Amino acid sequence: MEGDQGKVWKRSLSSSSKSNSFKLRSPSLNSVRLRRIFDMFDKSSDGMLTADELSQALSILGLDADPSEIDSMISSYVKPGNQGLTFEDFEALHQSLNNAFFADGQEDAPVSEEESQESDLSEAFKVFDEDGDGFISAKELQVVLGKLGFPESRELARVEMMISSVDRNKDGRVDFFEFKDMMRNVMVRSG
Structure with missing residues (x-):
């Protein structure tokens, strides 16, 4: 299922090139950066990132993604009873996208x-x-x-x-x- 979702995102975000900027290699910085991104995208400041908020954020960043595909993509990460992604859900989504975009069966060369x-x-x-x-x-x-x-x-x-x-x-x-x-x-x- 996650493989199919990765394909959907690859298609919907086709205007973005495969860039290492999405793949944050420093784990200690990754969590801090993701938290800042989550907080920036969470315009309502309710601790939940909705499909609309994510769609608006991607649009501002110049990434064209179909809102229905975004909704479909994040729905499997939204816990029952929630209206959007919690930060933990957002981290899981990021990890899934990271794997879909960068797990080509090849390991990156070790980087200090x-x-x-x-x-x-x-x-x-x-x-x-x-x-x-x-x-x-x-x-x-x-x-x-x-x-x-x-x-x-x-x-x-x-x-x-x-x-x-x-x-x-x-x-x-x-x-x-x-x-x-x-x-x-x-x-x-x-x-």
Whole structure:
């Protein structure tokens, strides 16, 4: 059954390429990231992620998925009596999708935790660096924060302050090394 569901998601998310950014290789970070994603998608903040909330989140991220297929996919993960996915259900769904997308019968070459973090940070940086110039500007950060629904995105001055707080060379932009330092500091504090 889960194999069929993986095929449905592969078809419905056909606009997304097979990217390692979905496969978070660091287990300790994976749970924290999934929790943040779950909380971001749970617009009603009721601890349940409905098919509508998931559909809206995927749409915002640019992934076209048929709402009826999403409903069908998550229904087997929703516990009886619940109106949506709990965080534990969401983790199980993520694991199933991870297996469907990345379990091709081939094991990945062993990757050190440092290489894994570097790769994940590079993928995250690319999300923010919308024009691909190797820097995150205040405007780019504002756009991404807006897509994610953060209220800070409404005030460019606040976004500029966020940039300046990590902009070590004071050029008004964040390069990958500044981004990496910032993210490692965040991970150390939250870990």
